[in-house]
Amino acid sequence: MPRINSPAELEEYRKELLSKTASDKPTIAICSGTGCNASGSNEVAATLEEELEKQGLSGHVEIRRTGCHGFCERGPIVVIHPEGICYFQVEPKDVPEIVSKTIKDKEIIERLVYTDPITGEKIFYESEIPFYKNQVRLLLGSNAKIDPKSIDDYLAIGGYSALPKALVQMTPEQVLEEVKKSNLRGRGGGGFPTGRKWEESRKSPDPIKYVIVNADEGDPGAYMDRSLLEGNPHSVLEGLIIGGYAVGAHEGFIYVRQEYPLAVENVNLAIRMAEEYGFLGKDILGSGFDFTVKVHQGAGAFVSGESSALMTAIEGRVGEPRPKYIHTAVKGLWGKPSVLNNVETWANVPLIINNGAEWFAQYGTEGSKGTKSFSLVGKINNTGLVEVPMGMPLKDIIFKIGGGIRGGKKFKAVQTGGPSGGCLPDELLDLGVDFDELTKAGSMMGSGGMIVMDEDTCMVDVARYFIEFLTDESCGKCVPCREGMRQMLKILTDITKGKGKEGDIERLEELAEVLSEASLCALGRSAPNPFLTTLRYFRDEYEAHIKEKRCPALSCKELIAYYIDPEKCQACMICSRKCPAGAIVGGKNQIHVIDQEKCTKCGTCYEVCPPRFKAVKKISGEPVPEPIPEEARTIVRKRSKKNG
Amino acid sequence: MDRKRVEEIIDKHDGDPSALIQILLEIQSENRWLPKEALETISERLQIPLNRIQHVATFYKAFSLVPKGRHEIHICMGTACHVRGAPRILEAVENYTGISPGETDLDLKFSLETVNCLGCCALGPVMEIDGKSYGRMTPSKVAEVLEDFD
Numbered sequence: 001m002p003r004i005n006s007p008a009e010l011e012e013y014r015k016e017l018l019s020k021t022a023s024d025k026p027t028i029a030i031c032s033g034t035g036c037n038a039s040g041s042n043e044v045a046a047t048l049e050e051e052l053e054k055q056g057l058s059g060h061v062e063i064r065r066t067g068c069h070g071f072c073e074r075g076p077i078v079v080i081h082p083e084g085i086c087y088f089q090v091e092p093k094d095v096p097e098i099v100s101k102t103i104k105d106k107e108i109i110e111r112l113v114y115t116d117p118i119t120g121e122k123i124f125y126e127s128e129i130p131f132y133k134n135q136v137r138l139l140l141g142s143n144a145k146i147d148p149k150s151i152d153d154y155l156a157i158g159g160y161s162a163l164p165k166a167l168v169q170m171t172p173e174q175v176l177e178e179v180k181k182s183n184l185r186g187r188g189g190g191g192f193p194t195g196r197k198w199e200e201s202r203k204s205p206d207p208i209k210y211v212i213v214n215a216d217e218g219d220p221g222a223y224m225d226r227s228l229l230e231g232n233p234h235s236v237l238e239g240l241i242i243g244g245y246a247v248g249a250h251e252g253f254i255y256v257r258q259e260y261p262l263a264v265e266n267v268n269l270a271i272r273m274a275e276e277y278g279f280l281g282k283d284i285l286g287s288g289f290d291f292t293v294k295v296h297q298g299a300g301a302f303v304s305g306e307s308s309a310l311m312t313a314i315e316g317r318v319g320e321p322r323p324k325y326i327h328t329a330v331k332g333l334w335g336k337p338s339v340l341n342n343v344e345t346w347a348n349v350p351l352i353i354n355n356g357a358e359w360f361a362q363y364g365t366e367g368s369k370g371t372k373s374f375s376l377v378g379k380i381n382n383t384g385l386v387e388v389p390m391g392m393p394l395k396d397i398i399f400k401i402g403g404g405i406r407g408g409k410k411f412k413a414v415q416t417g418g419p420s421g422g423c424l425p426d427e428l429l430d431l432g433v434d435f436d437e438l439t440k441a442g443s444m445m446g447s448g449g450m451i452v453m454d455e456d457t458c459m460v461d462v463a464r465y466f467i468e469f470l471t472d473e474s475c476g477k478c479v480p481c482r483e484g485m486r487q488m489l490k491i492l493t494d495i496t497k498g499k500g501k502e503g504d505i506e507r508l509e510e511l512a513e514v515l516s517e518a519s520l521c522a523l524g525r526s527a528p529n530p531f532l533t534t535l536r537y538f539r540d541e542y543e544a545h546i547k548e549k550r551c552p553a554l555s556c557k558e559l560i561a562y563y564i565d566p567e568k569c570q571a572c573m574i575c576s577r578k579c580p581a582g583a584i585v586g587g588k589n590q591i592h593v594i595d596q597e598k599c600t601k602c603g604t605c606y607e608v609c610p611p612r613f614k615a616v617k618k619i620s621g622e623p624v625p626e627p628i629p630e631e632a633r634t635i636v637r638k639r640s641k642k643n644g
Numbered sequence: 645m646d647r648k649r650v651e652e653i654i655d656k657h658d659g660d661p662s663a664l665i666q667i668l669l670e671i672q673s674e675n676r677w678l679p680k681e682a683l684e685t686i687s688e689r690l691q692i693p694l695n696r697i698q699h700v701a702t703f704y705k706a707f708s709l710v711p712k713g714r715h716e717i718h719i720c721m722g723t724a725c726h727v728r729g730a731p732r733i734l735e736a737v738e739n740y741t742g743i744s745p746g747e748t749d750l751d752l753k754f755s756l757e758t759v760n761c762l763g764c765c766a767l768g769p770v771m772e773i774d775g776k777s778y779g780r781m782t783p784s785k786v787a788e789v790l791e792d793f794d
Contacts, residue, residue, distance in 0.1 A: 038764040038777035072766035220722035223763035258669055258706055259759070299665050300705030302760070316662035317696075318703045377724035377765035384766065415723065451723045465726055469760065475703075578784050580739065600739075602732055604784045 003278035006286040007164035017156050024082060026061045026103055029144060031077040033068030033227055034262055040091065041076035047092040051099045061103060064153075067143035067231015070385040071131055074114070079126065079144065086126045087112040117381070117403065134400045136363065137387045138371050139347050140224075143231035148266045151273040154234040160279060162350035166242045167287035170353075175246040176202060179349065181357035183369040188214055188305075188342030189420065189446045190522075191368070191435035197339055200329040201247045204337040209249035212314070212333065212340040213240055215256040215263065216298045216305035219418030220469065222449030224373040225343035227385055229256065229263040232347070233270035237293065239349035241279065244291045247339050252293040255310050259300065268295055302419075302473035306521050307340045308332070309475070320475045321521035342447065344373060364390035368434035372445070378415075378452040379406050388433070395429035398452060409454040412553075413537070417446030419466045419473075420526035422533030423459060442533045444526070458555035459538040460545050464492040466530035474523065481524030484515045488531065497558040500546035505535065550621025557601045560620045564605070566591045566628045568615035571635050575605035575616065591633040596624055645675040650685045661690045664700060668707060676716075677708040713748045713755035715793050717741070718772040722761030725768040729782075733769045734758065736783035740790050753793070 004010050030045045045065055052058045069077045074088035080102055094112060101107040114123045126132050146153035166175050180195030201209055213236060217225040229236060240252045256264055271293050274280045282290045296314045303309050304319030311333040313319030332338025348370060352360045361369045368390040377383050381403035388397060405411050413423040422443030431437050435445050471485045488511050491504050512528030519525045544550045551559040569591045576584035576592055583599040586592035609616040653670045657663035671682055678701055687694045701707045719734045738744055741754045748755040762770055767779025778789050
C-alpha cells in the first residue's frame with residue numbers, strides 16, 4: 001500500500017474501495033469480541049470457513065470477524081448481510097444449516113433468532129430487537145460493521161474523514177473551538193470539559209506536549225472502553241491525532257491494561273496500518289503536521305488509571321498519584337503539558353469534527369451532551385454494552401433495554417460509577433442518567449459500569465466488597481486512604497459476620513468523612529461513596545445486621561443457615577450426593593437432614609434441589625429448627641405401600 | 645530464562661529505562677515469573693538500581709517473583725461476578741486445590757489468583773484457566789472442570 005499524501009488521494013482511495021465491494025455479496029459478520037470469544041465464537045468462525053468450503057461457496061461469501069456487537073448475553077452473535085438477519089447463541093453444530101438454508105436458500109432459521117421473552121414473537125433483524133431499538137449507538141454501532149484488524153473496513157464506512165477536515169481545512173484553534181462548543185465532557189469518570197483541558201495545554205508555553213489515551217479501564221464490571229478499542233481502534237486513533245493537532249502535541253501514548261490482550265493486539269496493528277497509510281508519521285496528508293503514537297501496557301494496578309499516576313507509569317516508574325496543585329494539562333508526562341482523555345472521549349472527537357458541535361449537542365441534556373456507553377451487567381436479563389443519549393431514565397435502560405431482572409426477581413439497586421460510585425434504589429429509577437444528576441444522588445457517572453442488583457444482593461456486603469477492592473488497590477502513599485480504608489473494611493466485615501456493634505455506623509461515617517476530606521487522590525476521596533449511598537438508601541439492612549444479626553438478603557454466610565424442610569423433602573439424594581462437605585445425612589427413602597456442624601454453607605444443596613421440591617431453605621436471624629427425630633424420617637410412598 | 649534472551653528483550657526496547665515495565669511484562673509473559681538473575685541483568689543494562697526494579701515488580705499485580713504452577717486459575721471477582729456468587733466459586737476452588745489466592749501448590753500444578761473483571765460479565769461468575777474462560781460457574785461445577793487438568 002503506497003502512502004496517502006493528500007486529502008484528494010484519500011478520497012480517491014476510498015472511492016476505489018467502495019467500488020470494489022459489491023453491496024449484494026453475502027457477508028457473514030461474526031462477533032469476535034472478548035465476550036463472544038469466551039462463549040465460543042472462534043470455533044463458530046472456523047466451522048463456518050470449513051462449511052463454506054465444503055458447500056462450494058468459498059469466495060462467494062465474505063466472513064467478517066467484527067468487534068463486540070454489545071448483546072453479550074446472547075453470544076456468539078452472527079449477522080448475515082445484506083439482509084441483516086441476526087442469529088444468537090450460535091454453536092458450531094448450527095453452522096451447516098446456516099450455510100445451506102440461510103446463505104443458499106435465503107431461509108431464516110427460527111430457532112436461532114431472537115424471541116421476545118414477553119410476547120414470544122420472533123424477531124429477525126437487529127434494528128427491531130428491543131435491546132438495540134432503544135439505543136443510540138453513535139460510537140458502538142460501527143463495531144458490528146467492521147473488522148477491527150482492517151483499516152480499509154474503517155475507511156469504507158467513512159473513517160478518517162474527520163482527520164483531513166481538521167488538519168487541512170481547520171486551524172488548531174478552530175478544532176479546539178468546535179470541541180469546546182460541543183460541550184464534550186470526559187467519559188472517564190470526572191466529566192471535566194474536554195475542550196477546557198485541551199485549551200489549558202495548548203496555552204502552556206512549553207513547545208513539547210503530549211496527548212494520552214487512558215485505556216486502563218479498571219472498574220470491575222465495566223468493559224466499554226475495551227470493546228471500543230478492540231472493535232474500532234481507528235476511531236480512537238483518529239480522535240487522538242486530531243487532539244494532538246489541536247493541542248500542539250506531536251507525540252501520543254495509549255495506555256492500555258495488559259489484561260486486555262485483544263485490545264493491545266488490535267491497537268498495535270491499527271497504529272502500524274495508520275503509519276503505512278500515512279495517517280501517522282511526518283507531514284500527515286500533506287498538512288505539515290507530524291504525529292507518532294506509542295502503546296504502553298499497564299501491568300495491573302487500579303490506581304494507575306488516575307491521571308498523574310498513569311503518567312508516572314508511562315515513565316517506567318511505580319504508578320502512584322501525586323498532588324495536582326498544578327494540572328497535568330500543564331505539567332504532566334516528563335513534566336510537559338499532557339492531555340489525558342478516556343477512550344470513549346477520544347472516539348467522540350471524529351464525530352464532532354465530521355458532523356459539527358450542534359449535531360453533537362442535539363443528544364443529551366443541558367449539562368451533559370452526546371451519548372454515553374454503559375456496561376449493563378449483574379442480575380439483568382440482557383447483559384451487554386449499551387449506548388444511550390445522556391439523560392435517559394435509569395428505568396428505561398434497565399427495563400426497556402436490559403429486559404428487567406433475571407429470574408423474575410425484584411429489583412433492589414443499581415450501582416453506577418465503579419468503586420467510586422454508589423448504589424441507587426428503586427425510588428430513583430426515574431432519574432435521568434447524566435453527570436450532574438448522578439452526582440446529586442450521591443453516585444457518579446464513572447466510566448460507565450452499571451451493575452444491577454436484585455433482592456438477593458446484600459447491600460452491606462456490596463459496600464464491604466468495594467471497600468475491600470479499594471483497600472487492596474490503594475497505593476498506600478497517604479495515611480487517610482491507607483489506614484482509614486483498612487478500618488472501614490474491618491468494621492464492615494465484622495457487620496457482615498454478625499459481629500457488628502452499636503456505634504459502628506457512626507464510626508464508619510466518621511471514617512468516611514476523613515477519607516473524603518483528606519485523601520490525596522480521587523481513589524481515596526471517593527472511596528466512601530459505596531458505603532455512604534448504601535447507608536443513605538438501605539440503612540435498615542445495616543441495622544438488621546447489627547441489631548438482629550440478620551441478613552435480609554440471605555446472602556452473608558455467617559448469618560444464614562441452610563435447612564431441609566422435612567415436609568417437602570422427597571429423599572431424592574441429589575443434595576446429599578453433591579454436598580462437598582458430606583454434611584447431609586439421609587439415604588434412600590430417608591428424609592435428608594443437614595448436619596449444621598459440618599455444613600460449610602456453600603449453597604450447593606440449595607442450588608441442586610429440584611425446583612419441584614424446593615425443600616432446601618435459607619434462613620437468617622432465626623434459630624434452625626430442630627431436625628426431625630430419626631424414627632420419623634422414613635418416607636412411606638404410595639406406590640411402595642401398594643407393593644408392600 | 646537465560647541471560648541472552650533477557651538481553652534480547654532489553655535490546656528490542658533500545659535499552660530505554662522508561663521501557664522498564666514493558667520489559668518486565670515481556671519476561672513475565674514468556675517465563676511466567678521474574679527470576680532474580682533477570683532483574684539483575686535489567687538493572688545493569690538500564691542503569692536502574694535493583695531496589696527500584698523491585699519496587700515496580702512488587703507494585704504491579706502482573707508480576708510474580710516466585711515460580712508459577714503449570715495451570716493458572718483466575719477467578720473473576722468483578723462486581724457483576726460478585727453479585728452472581730463469585731465468592732462461593734473461589735471458596736470451592738480453594739477447597740479443591742488447597743491453596744489461597746496468590747499461592748501455588750507444592751506440585752506446581754495450580755496457581756490461583758483473583759482478578760477484577762475479565763470483561764465477560766454475561767457469563768458470570770467466570771473462572772479462567774490458562775486463558776480459557778469457563779462461564780456460568782457454580783460451586784458444584786468447580787471439581788468437574790478442575791479434574792481435567794494434570
